[in-house]
Amino acid sequence: MVERTTEIELLRSILGSAGMKPEAFELSLPYWKLKQYKKGEFYNEYKNVCKHLGFVINGVFRIYRVNSDTGEEKNMLFFTDRQFVASYKSFLNQTACEYYTEAMVDSLILYIHIDHLNELYGQSHQWERFGRIVAETAFHEVMTNTEGFLFKTPEDRYREMMEKHPNIFNSVPLYHIASYLGIQGPSLSRIRKRMVGK
Amino acid sequence: MVERTTEIELLRSILGSAGMKPEAFELSLPYWKLKQYKKGEFYNEYKNVCKHLGFVINGVFRIYRVNSDTGEEKNMLFFTDRQFVASYKSFLNQTACEYYTEAMVDSLILYIHIDHLNELYGQSHQWERFGRIVAETAFHEVMTNTEGFLFKTPEDRYREMMEKHPNIFNSVPLYHIASYLGIQGPSLSRIRKRMVGK
DNA sequence: TTTCGATTTTAACCTGGGTTAAACTTTTTG
């Protein structure tokens, strides 16, 4: 499978530049699998236990929650190319997941099962370090996201999203962006209207 | 120093029950230091690089940010007994800190310098695992906190805080709690008034 | 093209929480 090899090479080089030794990476080769997601398919769903850590080769995913009373959806995060994806709280604690993770466009993911990952943690100091760095990165992202929520206006966050994540921006309808910003559709329209003058 | 030994024993038993082998813990003994904070003193300050990972023996800290335009403070998190404390983003990336971390009551902290921690990470698979678990725990906390912000009302969060963290609750004035909940003083008063009937 | 459904914008109304300042209560301190 030529494609598969190519994807693994991408992962190998990403992990390599994060300091993983080739011999350590070899240990993981039997475990990585590749999966194609069509737009609208789910990486994981509410009440599942998230068993896999994924690495997005390409694509966009949204992670969202449904209010069980009202049925409203609220977007929590978007994931895109070269990010590790998991319903991470569920993955870490092996508890029921509170979110849905849905592909917004056709996407490609390399993934590994948590049992294999734990095996690698036990076998290899290098992989333990990998686990630490993934956790630290996840922390950094959710923290930065939360800080945005607490200390910036929706307008600022909208502007930043346009600048920093144009690919997400172009593959996701505005009402999903509004939800992610914590506001309603009409509010985002008001913001956009205000911005045209500037 | 009898006191110091006692604090280390607490840490040893906490880490031991998280799976750390005694031999690995011994490696760290030269590095831990104990510091007393008086109410109002700072664990770290804005623009510092956070060089230490702390473990709260007892006490309460608040981590807050100051709006550079208006001078307003906004509380981000509280830390209390048996939690690891750091301005964690600054600590992980060794970048300038955006927060102040202030003791709300007289407090006691065991801390270790990041260089020593990195040394332990390199020396010992066990300590690498410790680093992973601290990062995973920090992730879990900030994520849970963010979820509260996104999916619960300030009233719910206030109620939960009263139930789950009565010690924080009793050593921190209400206007700090309001700030933490993301609302103003008068709003918290309205919530408290609404609640007396229930 | 034209049409139908999905998406975005607009308008009108309304509410909850912000803001300010004063009153009240509690705690600290001299």
Next chain:
DNA sequence: CAAAAAGTTTAACCCAGGTTAAAATCGAAA
């Protein structure tokens, strides 16, 4: 114990953003 400081509540006013529904626009498919 009295006075001052710190913390909390109340009242009155205001407004950004929520809500709803209709109108406008876009886009894919026929």
